[in-house]
Amino acid sequence: MIKTGDKIPAMKLMLATPDGPREVDTAELLGTGKVVLFAVPGAFTPTCSAKHVPGFVKLAPELKEKGVDRIVCLAVNDAFVLGAWAKDQKAGEAVQFLADGSAAFTKALGLELDLVARGMGIRSQRFALVIEDGIVTKVAVEEPGGFEVSRAEAVLESL
Numbered sequence: 001m002i003k004t005g006d007k008i009p010a011m012k013l014m015l016a017t018p019d020g021p022r023e024v025d026t027a028e029l030l031g032t033g034k035v036v037l038f039a040v041p042g043a044f045t046p047t048c049s050a051k052h053v054p055g056f057v058k059l060a061p062e063l064k065e066k067g068v069d070r071i072v073c074l075a076v077n078d079a080f081v082l083g084a085w086a087k088d089q090k091a092g093e094a095v096q097f098l099a100d101g102s103a104a105f106t107k108a109l110g111l112e113l114d115l116v117a118r119g120m121g122i123r124s125q126r127f128a129l130v131i132e133d134g135i136v137t138k139v140a141v142e143e144p145g146g147f148e149v150s151r152a153e154a155v156l157e158s159l
Contacts, residue, residue, distance in 0.1 A: 021079030033069030055152035
């Protein structure tokens with residue numbers, strides 16, 4: 001599992017944009033400035049939609065005041081689903097949505113979650129990372145079913 005001091009893996013993923021999916025290199029997106037990367041088990045799922053994303057959208061201005069350059073939401077979904085979810089969540093410019101459709105990046109982080117028995121396949125654990133110039137400076141991984149350490153308020157308090 002990724003830990004403080006580790007470099008973020010570089011690979012190509014899809015970023016949901018208003019103009020449709022765009023390929024992006026994680027080294028570029030997450031490798032410069034201060035970035036909060038938070039991950040959810042899936043788009044349109046209850047806690048993710050009702051609490052996780054809305055918290056980051058709401059607190060984006062305060063996170064930016066603390067020096068955060070970008071807030072990125074990662075999910076093991078395709079970019080079209082994440083684009084629709086971003087619109088549904090009224091995320092605007094506050095949060096970017098990064099699609100890890102085959103969970104390759106999530107697996108490289110060591111943060112995959114096996115939900116095959118629940119019909120959801122391999123997903124991401126719920127977590128938040130603070131990344132500065134490509135190096136992880138904070139790691140917050142939730143216990144199964146938890147929603148404490150990766151929520152926007154907890155990240156803001158840790159900065």
